[in-house]
Amino acid sequence: MARFKIPDGWVVQAYRYALDPTPAQERGLASHAGAARFARNHMLRLVKAVLDQRSAERSYGVAEDVLTPVLGWSLPALRRVWNARKNSAAPWWKENSKEAYNSGLDSLARSLESWSKSRGGRRAGRPVGFPRFHTKRARASVRFTTGPLRLEPDRHHVTLPRLGRIRTHESTRKLALRIENATARVLSATVARDSDGRWCVSFQTLVQRTTTRPAHAGIRHAVVGVDVGVKDLLVVATPDGAEVDRVPAPRSLARATVRLRALQRKASRQQGPYDPQSKHKRLPSKRWRRTQALIGKAHARAASIRRDTVQKATTRLAQQHLTITVETLNVSGMRTAGGACKRGLNRALADAALAQVRRMLAYKTIWYGSRLVEADRWYPSSKTCSGCGSRKPRLLLAERSYVCEHCGLVIDRDLNAAINLARLGETHTLSERSPAGSGPVAGRGAMQETGPAPAGDAAGCETSTPPQHPLDQTGTASPQGEAA
Ligand SMILES: [Zn+2]
Structure with a gap:
């Protein structure tokens, strides 16, 4: 594409x-979302059936050229097949906008592409599994x-x-x-x-948008490092060891998290969809469902409080400092190997916050002309002593302060990590500046570090679709993808 x-x-x-x-509108919205899900699941079933048929034929020794023809996985191909089948598969299709079915097929086309790329080794990151059916509980x-x-x-x-x-x-x-x-x-x-x-x-x-730094912000530091955590959402430090900023998690967030934990304990005592005795699925009780709805609300509340705090903090960071260094997200749990052991909710919260901070800084640094440097995934920011540079083999999350055995330094653990990150950012900036003798190019660092399209993730929008409209169209888009 x-x-x-x-x-x-x-x-x-x-x-x-x-x-x-x-x-009535809420019913309409639910109907449209359901239609998207239906079209996606329907075509996924068909794709699966064709794949299974072909592998069965192969096992009988049918020649490659006479196998059941493959089903195209591109969006236009899926749309063509769906249009031919919708009258029989979904005779009610006219109740919803064609865009509903199209968005379901689009999601399927993307999942299939990611899977096939990942399988062929043409996709970075974690391996992507074969697309799954979306259940009613899916978003x-x-x-x-x-x-x-x-x-x-x-x-x-x-x-x-x-x-x-x-x-x-x-x-x-x-x-x-x-x-x-x-x-x-x-x-x-x-x-x-x-x-x-x-x-x-x-x-x-x-x-x-023009890349400008608001006049009121003023530049405070050339390089800072940012450590992202749970209790203190952000700790910001300079390479010379000064703490610049500390953003504690708001109290309302702590309360929401406590409530979330309590609700999860409650749900675990109720009759859920899994029966541990018979090890089978069962019909969950009404009370369990009610608790699940409350859990969803508590999650949403905690998430929006955190998002608000992180939005304000990252704007401040991108406006006030020139280079900002953050940790790289730990994808497959390497933090447990020798590093800090974060488990369960805490770990999930820390990872989610880090991902959020990185994503927001990626586009805000472009807006304000600062730059983002991401530490190597293996960079031991929390295990290294910021005083003498010696490294600890292991640091538990419970240890809130870093105590160095070599130089006797005792320092807040998050601050220690932030200082180390700041120093990394400083060396990165210097090594990049030296050959050409020019200053850091605004946004360039961020573009390089965050992959091909950081702007596409701007403001955390949920759709990852690259827009295909030419620029000369205004608010109302053109009829593109007519038949869906
Ligand atoms: Zn030391």
Whole structure:
């Protein structure tokens, strides 16, 4: 799939608004999300059947050229087959916008591509498994790329194809102003239901932004290191060992986490969908389901508190410092091998926060002309002494302060890690600057470190689809992908 070229001075950014749909609109939203899921599952079943048929034929010794023909995995191919089958498979298909089915097929095409690339060794990162069927418990979402996608002039409604005018929970002013001034264009809109049951719309937009540092921010430090944790969300330090900033987790977050733990314990005492005695599935009790709904709400609340804190902190970081160094996300649990042992919820929270910080810094450093340096995955930032450079073989998470056996340094553990990261960032900056003699190019570091398209993840938008619209279209997109 050809990647969309983002013109200079423009970035892809998501604007997300919570919705207040009427009960009828809520049914419409659920129907559209269900339609996307249905189309995806239906075509996945077909793809699987064809693959199984071919392998069975091979086992009988059928020649390669007379095997059942493969089913195309591209979106147009899947759409063609779906269009031919939809009248019999889903006679009710006209109830929903064609975009609903298209977004399900798009998700399937992407999953199949990732799987086949990963299997062929053409994809970085963790191995990707064969696509799975989406159950009703999967996150309900549907994406619109064509038809009327509008923000209404009253700043409190959005218009979506087939679903019509839906009230937004908060004002859409920021994006609406940008659209009116022609500095933003809507590419697509994704509607999804969060774990607390609330529907949200996320507009993927192309926004014109100049790389500028706001005058009020002022540059405080050339290089800082950032350690991301649970109790203190962020600890920021300079290479010379000074603590610049410490962002504690807000109390409301601690309360939400306590509640989440309590609810999970409660659910474990109730009759869940798995029976440990017979080791079989069973019908969960109503009380278990009720607790699950509360767990979803508690999760969503904790997540939004954390997101808010991290958003504000990362903006401050990107505006005030020139080079920011962070840890690289530990993908497959290497942190347990000799490093800090983080398990369960704490570990999950720390990893989620780190991923969030990195993603936000990746685009904010571009906005404000600073740069992001990511430490090597094996860089022992928390095990190294920031005083003498000696390294500990093992450091438990429970040890809140770092005590060095060589030089006798006693220092807060997170601060120690942040200082080490800052020093790494400093050496990185110096080594890059020396050959050409020029200063760090704004955003370049971030672009190199975070892979091919950091801007596509801007503002944490959920859709990963590269927009395919040419630039000369305004808010309402053209009819592209007509038959779906
Ligand atoms: Zn030491």
